[in-house]
Amino acid sequence: MSRRLRLLFTALTLAALLWLLFAAAERALALAQRFLELPTWLQWTLGGVLLVFVAAGVSVLWWLLRPRRKRRPLPVPDRGSLEQRIGQLREHGADTGALASELGELDRRRASARVYVALFGEISTGKSSLIRALAPQAHVASDARGGTTRAVGHYDGTLADGRSLVLADVPGSRESGGETHETLAREEALRAHAVIYLCAGDLNRAQADELRWLADFGKPLLLVLNKADQWSDAERDTLLERLRRHGRGVASAVLAISAGGSERYQRQLADGSTESVERQRKPSIEPLLQALARITAPGAEGLEDMRENAVLAGLHQRTSMxxxxxxxxxxxxxxxxxxxxxxxxxxxxxxxxxxxxxxxxxxxxxxxxxxxxxxxxxxxxxxxxxxxxxxxxxxxxxxxxxxxxxxxxxxxxxxxxxxxxxxxxxxxxxxxxxxxxxxxxxxxxxxxxxxxxxxxxxxxxxxxxxxxxxxxxxxxxxxxxxxxxxxx
Ligand SMILES: Nc1nc2c(ncn2[C@@H]2O[C@H](COP(=O)(O)OP(=O)(O)OP(=O)(O)O)[C@@H](O)[C@H]2O)c(=O)[nH]1
Ligand SMILES: [Mg+2]
Incomplete structure (x- = not known):
């Protein structure tokens, strides 16, 4: 097309657009005129309806265009190819003992047909206390001095409907110098059918990352605020609101509990001396029991595929490393x-x-x-x-x-x-x-x-x-x- 022709075409288009604009403006003015002539009650009604339409339009647009975090599913290798890679590594003299025993544990748990639930969270968020509340008969192991958990422990728990669970207590994450313990905790979380992510306040960036890391493996997750007794009702509601935002699209439920734990206080004795006494706080974990019953409802068999995928995806990463x-x-x-x-x-x-x-x-x-x-x-x-x-x-x-x-x-x-x-x-x-x-x-x-x-x-x-x-x-x-x- 020649330059002149293009110019003519552009000028015509502009003129047409201008004409349309005038026509629309004229129509709008006419409508406004008629609107002003209406009785006041009708003006308010029509104005209200218009506002609702605009608000609805804007929300639909926002819902369609809002930025979304793309979550790519983690690569899950098939068992055969993974075993082959591990075999090759062994042939090259690499220490593959841990990888092989992970596969062994995968089979052992499948054969046991029991539901495994792992606790997870930063240190001192009350994981061991929660195990004590969920499995009162269990003797929960922790380091004698700091009360800190150093190794993974398994305990039998029972749900309200009589179904039994295996609960895994794990070391807390983000302990300084505790990378090895953190790795133990992460590996155990991947082996479980579901995970309870425990926190004792709003999530910091590292905790939010940890939560997403678990969700990326497709873990059914409960995001649980512990030590709710430390907050007023209003504070707890604000915290839960923030946690719900973190848990959106990640956690199956977000709830608040008090695992209990223990507290020390000084008791005055008859002879005037004092003694230090440890007292157990009363746990309040009803909402958690209900949520646990819900997410474990499909049973070991129903949740097994997802569990195996997470273990294999984790093994794929470890093998690649x-x-x-x-x-x-x-x-x-x-x-x-x-x-x-x-x-x-x-x-x-x-x-x-x-x-x-x-x-x-x-x-x-x-x-x-x-x-x-x-x-x-x-x-x-x-x-x-x-x-x-x-x-x-x-x-x-x-x-x-x-x-x-x-x-x-x-x-x-x-x-x-x-x-x-x-x-x-x-x-x-x-x-x-x-x-x-x-x-x-x-x-x-x-x-x-x-x-x-x-x-x-x-x-x-x-x-x-x-x-x-x-x-x-x-x-x-x-x-x-x-x-x-x-x-x-
Ligand atoms: N106020 C209050 N304190 C709690 C509650 N649950 C646990 N605690 C206290 O929190 C502290 C840590 O509890 P633990 O159960 O040892 O926490 P943990 O997550 O197992 O800690 P690590 O094993 O070190 O990761 C203890 O002093 C508990 O008494 C609770 O519901 N309310
Ligand atoms: Mg502990």
Missing amino acids: LEARTRAEAAEQIVRKYARRAIVGALAAVAPGSDLVIQGVLATGLTRALAELYGVKVSEVQIEDFVQQAKLTLRSGSSIVLAVAGNALKAFPGLGTLGGGVLHAFAYALIFDSMGRALAASLAERHSLDQDDAGARLKELLADAGGNRLRQLAALTMDAVRERDNAS
Whole structure:
């Protein structure tokens, strides 16, 4: 369409729009005029109806357009593939005992056909006290000094309708230095059919995250405010309102209870002395019992699929972590092997430049070995390109490498005295170590041979004179030099 035609078209459209606007304004004015002529009672009635319509329209719009947190379902692997991965890890010498026993526990609980309910929450929110209230006959274990729970404990509880439950008391989360205990608690929560999330006030950010973490595993959840006796009715209602907001779309029910717990007070004796007495507060947990009965109504069999999915999703995460760790260890061994070969190559190089040929072959070998370890398919051309690019980086950064190596040699006086191309060999150790680490990190994160990413990491590592890494490389160089000297 020519420019003139387009201009004409735009002008016509604008004129049509203007005409429509005038028409609408005229109509609105006419309506307003007629509205003003109506008797006052009719004006109010019509005005009210109009307002209700507008309010309803706005709420519908808000409901449709409100921002929503997208919850992606967690990946749940099938049992077979998980077992296969665990088997492979075992073959590679990884410690898979905990993963295998988790699978064993999964089967054991399914066979027991009992309903498991786990308590969960920050320290001192009253989990153990609640177990005492739910299972009065049980002797609930906790640390003698602080009353803190350190291990997972199981207790038999009974619901009002006579159905029995297994209640799990767990260590509290967010205890300083208590990461191991927290892991125990999280794993137990995943093994349960339902979870009671206990708090003793409004949720902080960490607690809200924890609650969502549980919900992401599809756990039927009760969000329970304990120690309700500490608040006035109005305060408790405000807190419950806030908790309901946290629990929206996450918890099956939000309610307040008093698990009881104990309190100490001083009692005056007849002879005038005093003694310290511990008294149990009276628990008030009726709403919780009802909610528990409701969410466990489908029984062990009805809730089992959801429970198994959560356990398998948790196992998938743990297995992935172990796989990553095992691979990182294997990568470190490969890098070390090639760094050593590079040192030996540098020390053995007689003809000028012959070491470059040796190192080129080694760099290709290192790249291929790491790509294979991370299961990344790479062509010969890609490897060649990467090695070329690394060489360029090294050429432009050779002064940095030599400076780092020179400084390091000063820090390890034993090395400096060995003479005979040691600086050269050590520089190669640093180069191969940096290249291997950069490549391994990039392959692990990108799952492909991304030259730019690996190159950027290589530059960073070459300039990083971090003490521990250099010390290890110095020891590696020293070993190789000694071996050479012993051989000759
Ligand atoms: N006022 C009041 N105090 C309570 C209530 N329930 C528990 N407590 C007190 O809260 C404190 C912590 O109770 P615990 O049952 O040990 O809490 P916990 O969650 O098991 O603590 P950790 O095992 O350390 O995570 C104790 O001093 C209890 O007496 C309650 O309903 N009201
Ligand atoms: Mg406890």
